[in-house]
Amino acid sequence: xxxxxxxxxxxxxxxxxxxxxxxxxxxxxxxxxxxxxxxxxxxxxxxxxxxxxxxxxxxxxxxxxxxxxxxxxxxxxxxxxxxxxxxxxxxxxxxxxxxxxxxxxxxxxxxxxxxxxxxxxxxxxxxxxxxxxxxxxxxxxxxxxxxxxxxxxxxxxxxxxxxxxxxxxxxxxxxxxxxxxxxxxxxxxxxxxxxxxxxxxxxxxxxxxxxxxxxxxxxxxxxxxxxxxxxxxxxxxxxxxxxxxxxxxxxxxxxxxxxxxxxxxxxxxxxxxxxxxxxxxxxxxxxxxxxxxxxxxxxxxxxxxxxxxxxxxxxxxxxxxxxxxxxxxxxxxxxxxxxxxxxxxxxxxxxxxxxxxxxxxxxxxxxxxxxxxxx
Amino acid sequence: xxxxxxxxxxxxxxxxxxxxxxxxxxxxxxxxxxxxxxxxxxxxxxxxxxxxxxxxxxxxxxxxxxxxxxxxxxxxxxxxxxxxxxxxxxxxxxxxxxxxxxxxxxxxxxxxxxxxxxxxxxxxxxxxxxxxxxxxxxxxxxxxxxxxxxxxxxxxxxxxxxxxxxxxxxxxxxxxxxxxxxxxxxxxxxxxxxxxxxxxxxxxxxxxxxxxxxxxxxxxxxxxxxxxxxxxxxxxxxxxxxxxx
Numbered sequence: 039x040x041x042x043x044x045x046x047x048x049x050x051x052x053x054x055x056x057x058x059x060x061x062x063x064x065x066x067x068x069x070x071x072x073x074x075x076x077x078x079x080x081x082x083x084x085x086x087x088x089x090x091x092x093x094x095x096x097x098x099x100x101x102x103x104x105x106x107x108x109x110x111x112x113x114x115x116x117x118x119x120x121x122x123x124x125x126x127x128x129x130x131x132x133x134x135x136x137x138x139x140x141x142x143x144x145x146x147x148x149x150x151x152x153x154x155x156x157x158x159x160x161x162x163x164x165x166x167x168x169x170x171x172x173x174x175x176x177x178x179x180x181x182x183x184x185x186x187x188x189x190x191x192x193x194x195x196x197x198x199x200x201x202x203x204x205x206x207x208x209x210x211x212x213x214x215x216x217x218x219x220x221x222x223x224x225x226x227x228x229x230x231x232x233x234x235x236x237x238x239x240x241x242x243x244x245x246x247x248x249x250x251x252x253x254x255x256x257x258x259x260x261x262x263x264x265x266x267x268x269x270x271x272x273x274x275x276x277x278x279x280x281x282x283x284x285x286x287x288x289x290x291x292x293x294x295x296x297x298x299x300x301x302x303x304x305x306x307x308x309x310x311x312x313x314x315x316x317x318x319x320x321x322x323x324x325x326x327x328x329x330x331x332x333x334x335x336x337x338x339x340x341x342x343x344x345x346x347x348x349x350x351x352x353x354x355x356x357x358x359x360x361x362x363x364x365x366x367x368x369x370x371x372x373x374x375x376x377x378x379x380x381x382x383x384x385x386x387x388x389x390x391x392x393x394x395x396x397x398x399x400x401x402x403x404x405x406x407x408x409x410x411x412x413x
Numbered sequence: 414x415x416x417x418x419x420x421x422x423x424x425x426x427x428x429x430x431x432x433x434x435x436x437x438x439x440x441x442x443x444x445x446x447x448x449x450x451x452x453x454x455x456x457x458x459x460x461x462x463x464x465x466x467x468x469x470x471x472x473x474x475x476x477x478x479x480x481x482x483x484x485x486x487x488x489x490x491x492x493x494x495x496x497x498x499x500x501x502x503x504x505x506x507x508x509x510x511x512x513x514x515x516x517x518x519x520x521x522x523x524x525x526x527x528x529x530x531x532x533x534x535x536x537x538x539x540x541x542x543x544x545x546x547x548x549x550x551x552x553x554x555x556x557x558x559x560x561x562x563x564x565x566x567x568x569x570x571x572x573x574x575x576x577x578x579x580x581x582x583x584x585x586x587x588x589x590x591x592x593x594x595x596x597x598x599x600x601x602x603x604x605x606x607x608x609x610x611x612x613x614x615x616x617x618x619x620x621x622x623x624x625x626x627x628x629x630x631x632x633x634x635x636x637x638x639x640x641x642x643x644x645x646x647x648x649x650x651x652x653x654x655x656x657x658x
Contacts, residue, residue, distance in 0.1 A: 077503065133430075201522055208513050212499045214468045215565075218492040219517030266504045266549040 044292045053178075054291065060180040060188060061283030061302060064241050067192040069257035069279025070199065071237045073272045074230055076258040077210050082137065083125070083231075085251035086144040088238045090121025092151025092247050095172050096158060105168065107184060107243055114172075114239045121147050122235055148247070175246030175299035177287060188240050195233050199272075206230060207268055245299035256306035257282060263317035282306035337374045339404055342383060346401035349393045358390040417444040417479070419573050419604040420465065425474030427457070427464045434460045436628050438474070442606060444572075446621035447599045449609040449635075453648050456626040458608040459495065462575045466492055478573065488518065491571035493562050495578050501551050507561050508546040511536055514568030529568075536564040541590060556587035563591060573604045580611065592618050615639060 048054050075084055091114035098113025099105065121143050128139035155169060171179065199206065208216040209226045217223050234254070241250050261274035286302030315323050341364070348363070349355045364375070375391070378384040383397030393401070422440040426433055435457040442448060450458045463469040465476050467483060478486035491514070514536070515529040537543045540560040545553060553561065559579055566574055576595075580588050595605050595618070609615065615622060615635060622639055624630035624647040631643045 077500075079500075204516055204519070204524060205521065207505075208516055211503050211505065211510070212494065212513070214463070214494055214498065215492060215513070216516075217468050218466045218487065218490065220487045221516070221521075262504065266506070266551075268504050271504050 041288055041292045044288045048288075054287075056182055056185055057177050057180050057291070057298070058284055058287045060185045061177055061244055061287045061298065062280045063185065063188045063192050063283075064237075064244055065253065065257065065279030065281070065283030065302070065306075066276040067188070067195055067237050067279075068241055068253040069261070069275035069277070070272050071195065071230075071234050072254035072256075072258035072279070073261065073268075073275045074206065074210060075234055075254050076262065077268075078230075080136075081255050082140045082251070083122070084234065084238055084254040086125060086140040086147075087118045087122055087235050088242065088247050088250035089144045089151070090147035091115070091118040091239055091242055092172065093117050093147055093154055094120075094151075095169065095242070096151055096154035099158060099169060100154070107179070107181075108187070110169075110172070111239050111242065114242055115235065117147065118235045118239055119232070122231055151247075171246070172242050173246050173248055174297060175242065175244045175249070177244045177290070177298035177302075180244060184243065191236055191240055195237070198229065198233065202226065202229065203269075210268075245302060249299055249303045252303040252306060253279065253282075256303070256310050260306070260309040260313040263313035263320045266319075278306065278309045282309060334374075334377075337371070338377055341374050342378060342397060342401045343404060345384065345391070345393050346398065346404075349398060355398045356385070356392045356394065358387060358392040361389050361391055364391070418442065419444040419479060420606070421477045421480070422465060423475050423477075425461070425464055425476070426472045427460055427469060428472055433472075433627065435464065435471075438625075438629050440623065440629060440632060442604060442621070442632075444604050445599060445602050447595055447605045447607070447619050448621035448623060449607050449615050449619040450623045450625055451609055451612060451615065451647070452625035452630075456647070458625055459577050461625060462492075462577055462606070462608060466490065466575060488569075489572045491566040491569040491574045493566045493574065493576040493579055496555065496559050496562060496581060498577075501553075501558060503550065505550060506546065507542060507548050507550055507553065507557075508533055508537065510550060510561050511564045511568055514565040517569060532568050532570075533564070536567040537561075539567060540564045540594065556583040559583050559587065559591065563594065567594075571603070574598060574606065576605070576607045578608050578610060580609070612644070 044054070048058050072084070075081060094113035094115065094117025095110045096113075097117070098110045101113075102109050125136075125139045125143050128134055128142065129136050132139075134142075158169060205216075205221060205226050208219070208221070209223055209230070213223050216226075238250050238254070241253055245253055257275040257279035258271070260278050261271045264274055265271050282302050282305045286305045287298055289305070290296040290298040290301040313321070315321050318324050344364070345359075348359055349357065361375070375384065375386070378397065379386055381397075382394055383400055385392050385394055418441050420440070420442040422438055425435055425438040425440075427435040438461065450461060452458050460469060464471045464474075465483070467476075476483045478489055483490070508530075511533040512525050512529060515525050515532060519525060519529070534543065534546065537546055540563050542557060542560050542564060545557060550558065550561065559582075563576075563579065566576070574595075579591055583591070595607070598605050599620075607619070609619070616639060619635055621633070622635045623632040624638075624643050626647050626649075630647045631638045
């Protein structure tokens with residue numbers, strides 16, 4: 039199946055439609071909530087939460103003996119939340135910094151989870167196979183009820199987001215100030231964190247424990263490059279996330295045996311790289327172009343100002359001078375001189391230059407402007 | 414005439430870990446003063462403000478605003494945090510930050526409307542930042558960011574203003590602009606409490622001063638207590654106020 043075939047099939051084929059819808063919704067909700075994680079500088083929290091969910095999946099299986107995804111995700115939710123509260127506890131109760139707390143909980147829970155998984159695999163139970171799909175995710179196992187669950191959580195999340203938008207914004211920007219205004223910042227904090235945990239747990243089946251944090255971070259990091267407004271950033275992150283889901287699914291299902299989760303994450307990373315380079319205001323490319331253009335302008339202005347000072351000492355501003363005297367001036371190049379000639383600020387006659395009236399006016403303007411700015 | 418007490422602090426003690434940062438602070442701030450809190454680094458100046466405002470939980474002590482517990486009087490109090498306490502790369506505009514000053518009176522869920530926007534624009538005007546209202550906050554200079562924070566507090570239309578080093582990292586022009594606004598607030602009968610670093614300007618800017626170094630050293634009118642004795646007690650070195658003349 040190639041990409042074209044995929045897009046013609048996506049509306050008719052039940053499995054394909056389910057998976058595509060699932061990954062799109064997942065991308066949207068993680069993108070939205072990821073914006074908050076990124077702006078709170080809690081990028082690694084998502085990673086810790088997703089890893090912390092693994093033992094929950096294993097324990098849920100051990101208790102129920104069933105592989106029903108909802109039961110397992112409930113286990114994941116419980117252990118994910120537990121991990122999160124432990125992280126918060128470690129940060130507030132000890133001297134450890136948040137990165138240490140995150141690292142500790144991440145490896146502790148993940149290690150325990152892996153231990154349980156190997157234990158389960160040794161059990162004489164035919165049902166045990168397939169739990170390891172939660173490590174890297176397997177979008178192909180998504181069924182309609184999973185997608186419904188995702189849609190409901192996403193809807194709920196959107197509702198809460200719109201309802202408490204102002205509270206979320208002020209908590210993200212200035213928590214202490216929010217407190218003095220009388221907002222219970224702890225409640226808002228728990229609300230945001232709980233939704234982040236919920237979104238991560240929803241994604242485990244599709245993207246898996248190991249790569250889940252990229253779903254949170256990549257769309258948000260990409261979106262930040264394109265806008266300076268929080269609402270637009272959240273919206274864009276949701277769009278990028280959704281597109282990553284759709285394109286990722288399209289690519290993985292058109293190429294045989296490509297695992298969907300990693301492909302989705304790679305597509306999201308492409309969004310990030312593209313945004314980092316090509317964003318007009320923050321991107322590397324335009325920044326470099328602006329930088330070079332500014333330098334050139336300044337070089338020309340400096341040279342012109344230097345000429346102005348020489349010309350000033352003569353009665354006739356167009357009195358010719360030799361180019362040699364410019365050579366001592368730092369920042370002068372033949373190129374800048376040519377640029378000035380092109381702009382008709384300067385006339386060249388062999389090895390002599392002279393300022394034109396236009397150039398003189400321009401230079402005296404520059405000079406006055408500079409003096410005004412210094413005031 | 415008996416002056417009303419705007420802020421009263423009783424036995425306030427704060428500790429981060431083991432060592433107390435503030436020890437047994439009693440403080441009465443009369444209404445309508447422009448007060449500086451001075452003291453060396455680590456004296457607990459910012460901590461005092463944060464503890465009064467409930468940002469930090471004190472080990473002991475209580476705070477009352479106009480004779481009622483602070484929690485019931487929040488609407489009377491506005492806060493200007495240190496400029497460095499937030500991430501200025503946050504995706505928002507100057508106007509939007511100033512609007513946050515209205516969130517307290519709006520309460521939960523309710524969104525700011527035209528009335529709040531008008532108040533925010535007026536506050537921006539007051540601090541001379543109206544032309545920058547749509548500017549992304551990372552593209553403002555340090556002094557402009559400080560003015561935005563000031564405008565956000567002005568929007569709250571409070572009776573008591575707590576400011577944490579509003580002059581830090583601002584140029585002379587901005588400093589004058591800010592102090593003029595503070596003096597206007599005092600003229601309007603507001604009480605303004607400022608954590609301040611520059612001892613030289615204390616007599617010029619303020620009429621009331623509190624010396625702090627973990628314990629309260631002294632508090633009162635600048636003209637009575639801003640002297641070598643108190644400065645030496647607070648800063649630990651032999652300090653000469655050659656600056657008063």
